[in-house]
Amino acid sequence: MKDVYLFSGFLGSGKTTLLKNMISQMKDKGLKPAVFMNELGKMNMDSDSVEDGVPLKEILDGCICCTGSEKSEAQIQTLLAEEDFDVLLIETTGAAHPVEALDAIFSPLFAEKLNFKGIVTVADSKRWMDRNNLSPQIRSLFLEQIRHADLILANKMDLLSDSEQGTVIYEIQSLNPTAQIIQTVHAKIPFSAVDNLATSPKKNIKQAPVSKLNLNAKVLQFDAPVQREKFEEWLRTLPDSVYRIKGYVPLEGDKYPHAFQFAYGMAQWLPEYMKMQNQIVVIGEGLEGVELP
Incomplete structure (x- = not known):
């Protein structure tokens, strides 16, 4: 067994x-x-x-x-x-x-x-x-x-x-x-x-x-690299009902995107060394108005 x-x-x-x-x-x-x-x-x-x-x-x-x-x-x-x-x-x-x-x-x-x-x-x-x-x-x-x-x-x-x-x-x-x-x-x-x-x-x-928790997952895709400071400013504007974000964020000046994790207001960045999909998954309640800056 x-x-x-x-x-x-x-x-x-x-x-x-x-x-x-x-x-x-x-x-x-x-x-x-x-x-x-x-x-x-x-x-x-x-x-x-x-x-x-x-x-x-x-x-x-x-x-x-x-x-x-x-x-x-x-x-x-x-x-x-x-x-x-x-x-x-x-x-x-x-x-x-x-x-x-x-x-x-x-x-x-x-x-x-x-x-x-x-x-x-x-x-x-x-x-x-x-x-x-x-x-x-x-x-x-x-x-x-x-x-x-x-x-x-x-x-x-x-x-x-x-x-x-x-x-x-x-x-x-x-x-x-x-x-x-x-x-x-x-x-x-x-x-x-x-x-x-x-x-x-x-x-x-x-x-x-x-189905009764009202939890949703929303995929947000990046059209171009972003500035880390501006991205983190955007994170601070998110409602408390965003419980989790994870994915790959393309940052200006870097060849490859960064692996990104976000939970309870805290962000974690880890460098990647290969091409990944430039997108993040947002999980939470009431995500209708949550869009990338």
């Missing part, structure tokens, strides 16, 4: 960073990981984070749960039939309910071949502090992702004061008293933390399907 871990967490919490970290550690231990990724939009920028040689399947523009479960089952079945691996890492979209996503794993087509180890939820600690500013439906999903975890990474702890860190841990522990909580920066944990997981019985699920 192949061990399976499901990585959950809201948009921009650090799931992909955790995924990369786990892939590296598993390979160091002689394990062969495979990855199944889910993305809300029509493009998956995060798939570029998966190392060459690691089997990868994706489902785009839909959810691993509910309406996308049949596609998810087909992708996992293909992985099992065609690839040689020891551990399957599933990264859900930030809009997925983790327990609903388990439907694809427990398909009667291959359930006996998989050993589900548990749900690892990456919780953005700073967003937790401001959770009451989220819309009711989004806040409900955010809490559900934490409530059903077997292991919780209270991530981005470096952005909080000591007293705020204590408050976050106490409140999260109160919401999910059975899960282990680890304070993290950049979602860094040892593989042993997930390897020792023992799943717990899942509590009642509060349904929060994507």
Whole structure:
């Protein structure tokens, strides 16, 4: 049987960073990981984070749960039939309910071949502090992702004061008293933390399907390179309902675009050394008026 871990967490919490970290550690231990990724939009920028040689399947523009479960089952079945691996890492979209996503794993087509180890939820600690500013439906999903975890990474702890860190841990522990909580920066944990997981019985699920969350993904394409300062000024004008931006931004004076990540008002730039599509994916609520400057 192949061990399976499901990585959950809201948009921009650090799931992909955790995924990369786990892939590296598993390979160091002689394990062969495979990855199944889910993305809300029509493009998956995060798939570029998966190392060459690691089997990868994706489902785009839909959810691993509910309406996308049949596609998810087909992708996992293909992985099992065609690839040689020891551990399957599933990264859900930030809009997925983790327990609903388990439907694809427990398909009667291959359930006996998989050993589900548990749900690892990456919780953005700073967003937790401001959770009451989220819309009711989004806040409900955010809490559900934490409530059903077997292991919780209270991530981005470096952005909080000591007293705020204590408050976050106490409140999260109160919401999910059975899960282990680890304070993290950049979602860094040892593989042993997930390897020792023992799943717990899942509590009642509060349904929060994507179609009712009002979340949308919008692709914005660049016609020409932009100035970094002006682009960052534009970011500051975006409404709080923009939860996540990722993609490739062409900057004036640079031959290749920069890989760009944005979550909770914070931007990250990384240089690229090859041609990429000059576009970004914006994920959030009420994106009708969001356009490039």
